[in-house]
């Protein structure tokens with residue numbers, strides 16, 4: 001609290017009314033991020049990683065502070081223990097995750113959004129923001145489904161319909177899509193009043209089936225597991241179909257799985273195609289999946305949380321051909337729309353689809369109201385749609401196209417660097433802007449080429465450890481960052497540990513990518529890693545397996 005850190009009414013009024021002085025700690029931070037947010041992050045985030053236990057020590061008390069404190073005192077704490085220990089996700093060398101730099105205008109607009117503090121659950125707390133969010137959903141719907149302009153006027157602001165649902169991210173978007181699919185499959189029919197009223201048990205009984213299943217490739221996002229759990233489908237009925245050498249769902253195996261389900265009297269509820277898998281950025285054959293969904297008569301959902309914005313690109317849009325046949329499509333705004341964390345969307349081909357999950361309340365969300373909350377899983381929500389609206393308006397289709405094209409082309413460049421480097425193995429060829437690779441010196445690659453399955457497994461187990469240590473050391477050094485995952489590859493059969501790179505930050509240069517590999521070559525010189533590589537060398541028959 002300003003002035004005196006004492007709980008009295010005067011101070012209470014002041015924290016609601018008096019702005020922070022520009023020379024105060026918070027005022028100075030406010031000014032600094034307004035002046036130069038990039039510089040601020042660079043100076044105030046400490047590069048070298050402290051261990052998590054050390055950081056946890058600053059957050060270990062469960063006691064709520066009894067006495068008020070000064071804002072400046074608290075801000076010092078924020079600077080030292082939160083800002084300094086944050087992850088510099090905007091750094092151009094941070095290429096390991098889907099979170100990257102933001103356009104500068106997002107910050108002041110986000111502050112404005114907070115100042116306005118609209119609640120998008122209902123019109124009574126979000127006039128102007130509700131129509132704006134509906135427009136954003138229509139724009140994304142248009143991006144996906146390419147309906148003629150005349151399609152939209154009857155639907156865009158229609159209280160009975162919703163072209164989609166805005167939410168906090170891809171997880172909720174995917175849950176919403178499957179929720180709609182489930183309620184439409186078990187819609188009211190005769191004496192049966194629908195699953196929303198009677199529950200899953202009675203719904204299955206009514207249809208004379210023993211369960212429902214969701215089919216997705218093994219590269220499917222973990223949010224489908226949550227959805228299967230939450231919607232009563234059961235995680236065992238989330239069928240993860242194996243992928244081919246390009247990380248795309250294997251259509252033959254998909255058919256087999258469906259026959260297996262049929263034998264067990266389980267009905268496919270939804271077929272999910274992925275447009276940009278989280279781990280490798282590959283796109284399922286969406287046309288073929290649309291055909292198959294039609295054939296088996298189930299909901300076709302496309303998870304384009306990552307890859308959706310590829311539709312902005314004239315050159316690469318075709319990679320997602322078939323997406324316009326999906327019943328529902330997830331797109332994350334906090335990924336490739338470059339909006340801050342906490343914005344995702346799901347759009348539906350049929351503008352009446354969302355009525356399957358419509359809910360009402362007596363004091364808001366009344367029948368016939370335009371309250372968005374009647375068609376969303378979440379209740380109170382911030383005006384994040386404004387930031388999507390800003391991105392779409394300011395960056396525009398052509399701006400996003402440039403960002404998308406650049407990322408895809410940079411991924412190809414990086415893949416070439418890896419291919420040409422004797423000590424690295426490209427483990428997934430980039431289709432969009434994500435790729436995976438691992439450290440695997442040429443001599444080991446040669447050994448692997450002629451190795452028995454047993455030797456291969458033993459070598460890979462050691463290389464997995466190399467990969468894990470390499471990624472850990474690189475992260476701790478804080479110069480550049482790549483992530484790591486485990487993938488079953490068709491080449492090795494079993495899962496291997498790989499490094500994962502996501503190229504969405506336009507400030508990431510080829511030089512930075514060169515330095516990522518150079519740093520990795522340095523890190524593997526450490527004795528701990530050399531010892532592992534030595535073990536591999538002793539296993540193989542080829543001489544001179546170590547490179548260090």
Ligand SMILES: *Cc1c(COP(=O)(O)O)cnc(C)c1O
Nearest residue numbers: 169170171221278303305306332
């Ligand atoms: C990121 C992602 C999700 C989940 O989105 P969140 O915003 O993290 O909830 C779902 N599917 C795919 C393919 C993703 O890349």
